[in-house]
Amino acid sequence: MTSAPAIGFEYRPSCWTPRLLVAVTALAVPAIWLAGAPQWARVALLIAAILACIRAVRQLRVPIFAVGWGAHGGWTLRGQDGADDAATLLSFRVLRNVILLRLASRRYGRLSFWLMPDNLDPDTRRRLRMRLAALRATPENA
Numbered sequence: 001m002t003s004a005p006a007i008g009f010e011y012r013p014s015c016w017t018p019r020l021l022v023a024v025t026a027l028a029v030p031a032i033w034l035a036g037a038p039q040w041a042r043v044a045l046l047i048a049a050i051l052a053c054i055r056a057v058r059q060l061r062v063p064i065f066a067v068g069w070g071a072h073g074g075w076t077l078r079g080q081d082g083a084d085d086a087a088t089l090l091s092f093r094v095l096r097n098v099i100l101l102r103l104a105s106r107r108y109g110r111l112s113f114w115l116m117p118d119n120l121d122p123d124t125r126r127r128l129r130m131r132l133a134a135l136r137a138t139p140e141n142a
Helices: 016-033 039-059 124-135
Strands: 005-008 063-071 073-078 084-095 098-105 109-115
Touching: 005 124, 016 039, 063 109, 073 098, 084 124, 098 124
Parallel strands: none
Antiparallel strands: 005 063, 063 073, 073 084, 084 098, 098 109
16 A cells, blocks of 8 residues: 555544543442452452552553654654654554554553544544555455
C-alpha cells in the first residue's frame, strides 16, 4: 500500500476507559467479598484488585500529544514538549469501534493507545482500520 496517505491524529485519553476499569473493579469487590475464601484472603484480594485498578488508570495517561503513521509505514509520536520520536507498532486489536494500538519508542518505551469514539473522529478511525487490515493481510505479518 505505497499509495496510502499518512494518518495523523491528536491523542487524548478516552474518558470511558477509566470509567470501565472502575466499573469492573466495582463489580469485582462484592464478588470477592462474597466468595467462600477465608477473610484474610478476601481482604488481600480486595486490596490487590483496588491497587490494580489504580495502577491501570494511571497507566492510561501517556505523555503523547499526537500520533502519526507515515505513508511508508513509519510511526511517529509527538510528545507534550513538541519533540518527535520514531516508534514501532508492537501489536494492535480492532474490536468494533475500539482500536487498541501498542507502540514502542526509544524515548517513551511501550505505550498503549485506546482509540474510542470519543477520542478519535470516525473518518480517521475508518482509515486507520483499513490500513491495519491491509497490514494484517500482508504475508510477512500472517
